[in-house]
Amino acid sequence: MSGESCVSGAEAETLASIQEVHVVEVPPTQGHTRASTSVDRRRSHSVQARKSIESRKTDRAPTVPQRSPKDRFRAAVRKVIAVHRTSSTILRGRVGAEPGVDPHRHSTFAAYRNIRQKCVIDVIDYSPVRCSSGRMTSSGFIQFLQNDQASDPEPWVKVRWINVGGISWDVVSALALKYDMHPLSVEDVLHHGGHALSKADYYPKHLFIRVLSHTLGSTNGTSQGPIPALSSSTPFPDVPRSASPQPLDEKLGILDPLADEFDIGRAAPIDPEMGRRTASLLAHRRRRVAAELTLDELKKEDRVNVHIKPMCIFLFRDGTVISFNSMPNLDLTEPIVARIRQQDTSLRRTADPSLLVQSLLDLTVDAALEVVDEYHARINALERAILIKSKVSIVRSLHILSGDLILHKRTLGPVKALIYALRHYDVDRAAASLDVPVADNQKVVGYMSHKAKIYLADVYDHIEYAMTSLDMYSAMAENLVNYSFNMASYEMNEVMRRLTMCTIVFLPLTLLTGYFGMNFENMWSIHHGHSDIVFWIIAIPIMSVVAPTFMWPDILRMYHQVKKRSLAQKITKRFKSE
Known part of the structure; x- marks a missing residue:
């Protein structure tokens, strides 16, 4: 070029x-006795250019302040x-x-x-x-x-x-x-x-x-x-x-x-x-x-x-x-x-240059595998921590980890496509890049040798493993985030369940306590020789009716669970006896 x-x-x-262009006429030396017509023309043009520049300079403002x-x-x-x-x-x-x-x-x-x-x-x-x-x-x-x-x-x-x-x-x-x-x-x-x-x-x-x-x-x-x-x-x-x-x-x-x-x-x-x-x-x-x-x-x-x-x-x-x-x-x-x-x-x-290129690609993929292993260790640690006790800080780390995994999938995906193209389309793309058309009987040699393509197959397997691992870790991170929110929702439901149980148990007692705590002079349950036993005589039957009525689905669920456990124990004992 x-x-x-x-x-x-x-x-x-x-x-x-x-720049200010200055055209200066150079006088001929003593050794040059003859001048061609083209040289004279160039000199005449230079003289005219100098005169035109001087004329433009004279047309300018005559007084220029000294800077x-x-x-x-x-x-x-x-x-x-x-x-x-x-x-x-x-x-x-x-x-x-x-x-x-x-x-x-x-x-x-x-x-x-x-x-x-x-x-x-x-x-x-x-x-x-x-x-x-x-x-x-x-x-x-x-x-x-x-x-x-x-x-x-x-x-x-x-x-x-x-x-x-x-x-x-x-x-x-x-x-x-x-x-x-x-x-x-x-x-x-x-x-x-x-x-x-x-x-x-x-x-x-x-x-x-x-x-x-x-x-x-x-x-x-x-x-x-x-x-x-x-x-x-x-x-x-x-x-x-x-x-x-x-x-x-x-x-x-x-x-x-x-x-x-x-x-x-x-x-x-x-x-x-x-x-x-x-x-x-x-x-x-x-x-x-x-x-x-x-x-x-x-x-x-x-x-x-x-x-x-x-x-x-x-x-x-x-x-x-x-x-x-x-x-x-x-x-x-x-x-x-x-x-x-x-x-x-x-x-x-x-001594194959394409094999050297394959080694450089293999080096980058091996370095990417180390990154994948580090993500594996990090997501295992987060999973262990979230199974022990779910915290908001762990969910935050999982969110950041999931975003980084998506970005790495975006950057590692073209590496996989690159290696695949070098293996399968090297000759075709090398022929397409030639400046001259290729005849039908002309053989085009690609840049990658046969041995380099064989070793690229191993590199492709490694990058495929890295990509599938990133997909798996990304899915695990999303599942752990969903598990954290599900556990938080379950714990909230359990809290509401306990509060509901307390409300069911103490609501009749609260009603009766409010009744007996009213300040009336003529109360037959007190002034006619009755004591606080009357309160329990009324409260116990009411609680025995109200509590089972509201807790009947839970009682049935508990009954079926006990029945399943007893059936499993019977089957286990039967196999052990045989």
């Missing part, structure tokens, strides 16, 4: 406002901001924006140059008989790629694995230019928001795979091992695919340095209405992100700490495999490196 400079009309006008160095600096800063906003306006948030990230374009470099991270890159070359590896930083790796003699693999190399830890524009662009990566795949590497799902894209020169890796963190909110949590220095724009990069990531606290230094409406905006809309949009996004952060903080103590990060893999026909990890370390892929260094492993014996 040849380099090109793509500058739109709006950028050209803004750049023209910053101080401070004013000139402010004007220069405002022009730079104008250029920045012009390019951002061209690229940002436009419906129908051109998809993909082409590193050949100057506008792409201006939009993504703020994505900087200290990367760690491993370059591993191996074959069945030899293996060599080296670790580099970003600057050293870029110099390595620029040296064709050093970067080209030696003849004995069958597979070259470039494992990049961290996402930085200088590294990504250098690899894209070196290996001619498709602009859509480069865009997927740079844009890795939470909405990004696992997929496999086939291009004429390479296969691109993006898979979401689920790694288990510790319970205190920090990840196990040296995998760091996201900090405010993470430079990735959280924008959807085919949208232009935005200099604001509110959730991570990243602001555009120019917008942070200068006010939007004060730094010579191109369109005031656009500035107001941008300010309103930023305020809305800040409120939305603040609500999301508050919700995450409320759920923090009751959820399983899982890190979901994308891993991007490029597979080329020449045996080169390039993988990108979003974190600036390579601890996740360390088991694969250890297997490559051992000569008796399948990776070394076969």
Whole structure:
């Protein structure tokens, strides 16, 4: 792909406002005695252009106030901001924006140059008989790629694995230019928001795979091992695919340095209405992100700490495999490196690049199985606690757990579809990605080898187990929530039942007590030689009639229960005697 400079009309006008074009006629040297007609024409045109520029300068206002160095600096800063906003306006948030990230374009470099991270890159070359590896930083790796003699693999190399830890524009662009990566795949590497799902894209020169890796963190909110949590220095724009990069990531606290230094409406905006809309949009996004952060903080103590990060893999026909990890370390892929260094492993014996891709997919699925096991342990603990004593706090934990399980089913489902497609549709999709039509008798070779597809069957079984386990745990969480509410309702019914029993027993006594407690002088039951025995003579018969009448269904239920128990005891004794 040849380099090109793509500058739109709006950028050209803004750049023209910053630069002043000076056309100077260069006199010929003594060695040039003859000049062609074309050269004379170019000189005449340059002279005319200089005269036209001078005439336009003379037409301007004759008196121009002399500005101080401070004013000139402010004007220069405002022009730079104008250029920045012009390019951002061209690229940002436009419906129908051109998809993909082409590193050949100057506008792409201006939009993504703020994505900087200290990367760690491993370059591993191996074959069945030899293996060599080296670790580099970003600057050293870029110099390595620029040296064709050093970067080209030696003849004995069958597979070259470039494992990049961290996402930085200088590294990504250098690899894209070196290996001619498709602009859509480069865009997927740079844009890795939470909405990004696992997929496999086939291009004429390479296969691109993006898979979401689920790694288990510790319970205190920090990840196990040296995998760091996201900090405010993470430079990735959280924008959807085919949208232009935005200099604001509110959730991570990243602001555009120019917008942070200068006010939007004060730094010579191109369109005031656009500035107001941008300010309103930023305020809305800040409120939305603040609500999301508050919700995450409320759920923090009751959820399983899982890190979901994308891993991007490029597979080329020449045996080169390039993988990108979003974190600036390579601890996740360390088991694969250890297997490559051992000569008796399948990776070394076969020296198959597609088998290396299968190993990376297997690594992500195995990490997901650890997450599934952690959810199994958590839901067993909650079930044990809820069977002992149902509490509202346990129901709250089950609600959060159920929501997280649904989210993990959404992120792990495309991984299952990805592995299935690599096994069954690799050749068909590779043929469809070719630039030239394929003849009927022409054989198309896919990216995945036969042995890699065999091992992918095992990976598919693992992801199938993970998905069915998540379905089961989600159903268990919902059942436990329903059980908790049913138990609460049952306990409330039991309380009301006891109160009803007390009311039935004491209602006749209360009625009689009210009667005998009335202050009348002529009461035959008291003044004619009767004592308090008369109260019980009246109360006992009334209670013996009222209580059985109201409790008759309960008495029948108790009778049938005793009858069933006696029948079960008789059958048990009969079998024991035989």
